[in-house]
Amino acid sequence: MPNYELEQKFMADGFSLICGVDEAGRGPLSGPVFAAACILPIGLEIPGLNDSKKLTAKKREQLFDIICQSAIAYAIASASPAEIDELNILNADMLAMRRAISMLSPAADFALIDGNIARDMPIPAYPVIKGDAISCSIAAASILAKVSRDRMCLEDDANYPAYGFAKHKGYGTKEHMEALHRLGPCPIHRKSFLKFLEKDK
Secondary structure, three states, X not given: OOEOHHHHHHHHOXXXXXXXXXXXXXXXXXXXXXXEEXXXXXXXXXXXXOOHHHOOHHHHHHHHHHHHHHOOEEEEEEEOHHHHHHHOHHHXXXXXXXXXXXXXXXXXXXXXXXXXXXXXXXXXXXXXXXXXXXXXXXXXXXXXXXXXXXXXXXXXXXXXXXXXXXXXXXXXXXXXXXXXXXXXXXXXXXXXXXXXXXXXX
């Protein structure tokens, strides 16, 4: 289970407000990639807090509200499908993370970034592989990002009901692929992720 050991390690180095940062939505064929940054009070116990992928949607929704109420600061940002197409998904991911960090108030002075890359962050940053299972701050950020993106997928489903976004959340499921072949892409699809449609013509 995640804990505060990493946060405490960097606080011992002189940093005071450490945020965890994570993203949601790198793999889907549609919609923005979301990122969240979250500063938790060190030692705060949130029962059930864990990597968002290990939680049910209902539990994530419950924890989302608790995290928002308990955090010293949190911010949620995104990079659009157009930005993903222009920059590539990794660079768009980093852009969303930088945006989230920059939106924090009070501002963080150090960031723990989920993954193995922490590129061009606005404050000193340290990448943590599988960080959402290690750091409470990153786990909280993973839930904020995941819930925010899933909520957006419900809106997408209302706007483009033929694609099934509420069910597959933009991932390349059989249902989604069949809809793409039948209908073609809609405005929220990532064009750079749909090269297979050209090959299939």
